[in-house]
Amino acid sequence: MGRTMIQPDTETLLAVVLGALLATAGGFSERQVERMVQRREKEQSAALLFGELLSAMRVMMRLGNEARGRGDPYGPVTLRFVRSILREIEIYNRNRETLLDLRNPRVRAGVSVLIARLSFSLDGVGDATGEITSLERNLFALGDGDPARPALERSIAALKEARHAAFDFAVETASEITPLLASLAPLARHDFGATQSALPADVFEDEAPSGA
Numbered sequence: 189m190g191r192t193m194i195q196p197d198t199e200t201l202l203a204v205v206l207g208a209l210l211a212t213a214g215g216f217s218e219r220q221v222e223r224m225v226q227r228r229e230k231e232q233s234a235a236l237l238f239g240e241l242l243s244a245m246r247v248m249m250r251l252g253n254e255a256r257g258r259g260d261p262y263g264p265v266t267l268r269f270v271r272s273i274l275r276e277i278e279i280y281n282r283n284r285e286t287l288l289d290l291r292n293p294r295v296r297a298g299v300s301v302l303i304a305r306l307s308f309s310l311d312g313v314g315d316a317t318g319e320i321t322s323l324e325r326n327l328f329a330l331g332d333g334d335p336a337r338p339a340l341e342r343s344i345a346a347l348k349e350a351r352h353a354a355f356d357f358a359v360e361t362a363s364e365i366t367p368l369l370a371s372l373a374p375l376a377r378h379d380f381g382a383t384q385s386a387l388p389a390d391v392f393e394d395e396a397p398s399g400a
Contacts, residue, residue, distance in 0.1 A: 227289075234289035235375035238299055241276050242365045242372070243380045245306065248273050249362035253355075262317060262351065270310050277307045295371050302368065305361045312354035316347045323347070 252269030256262065280303050290296050323344050330337050369380040 227291075230289040231291060232376055234286045235372045236378055237283060237286060238280070238290075239369055239372040239376050239378060239380050241280055242299070242302075242369060245273050245276050246362055246365040246369075248276070249306075249359060253359050256355065262313075262355075267314075267317065270313055273306065274310055274314070277303060277310075290375065292371070292375075295368070295375075298364075298368050298371070302361060302364055306358055309354045309358040309361060313351050313358070316351035316354065320344055320347045320351070 248269045252266055252273070255265040255269060260266075284300075287296050287299060290299075323340055327337065327340050327344065330340070373380055
């Protein structure tokens with residue numbers, strides 16, 4: 189049986205085809221690696237952003253709760269902390285689409301639900317405070333024997349109770365930030381306990397630090 193001879197033109201064509209296949213495979217692999225790197229970078233950036241926001245909210249919620257225990261429970265200091273947390277929530281809302289860069293659906297859901305609960309409760313604190321202030325002005329304008337006074341006092345008492353419950357709910361919700369930070373820390377490659385360590389130890393004495 190004679191040997192089949194490959195013509196020079198055929199060898200050249202095979203070399204070109206093989207080279208093209210190798211180049212295509214190499215380019216595809218390179219793009220895949222590049223996409224993976226970009227996706228990890230985006231996830232790290234998102235984890236860092238939301239971790240820093242949650243860390244700041246956790247600190248301000250703790251300090252706000254401490255302020256509530258001194259002097260006027262819902263005086264200017266406490267309400268400043270409430271407004272500060274709501275500003276952090278506004279930053280979250282402006283960057284909410286970035287949450288999709290976190291690949292873990294449980295982490296995404298945890299962050300989203302926590303922010304919603306915190307926003308709802310702190311909005312309630314602010315709304316109740318505004319209504320209480322308005323009703324107290326009306327009460328001050330009434331005489332001691334005015335028949336409208338008892339109903340107004342009952343309304344104020346009910347609003348104060350609702351405000352207290354809303355703030356308590358916010359404190360309870362904020363206690364769930366620490367385990368979320370523990371999930372975000374390895375993705376962000378960041379220690380979110382740094383902010384915590386800058387505060388007096390008794391502020392977070394009932395919590396373990398969130399590691400990197």
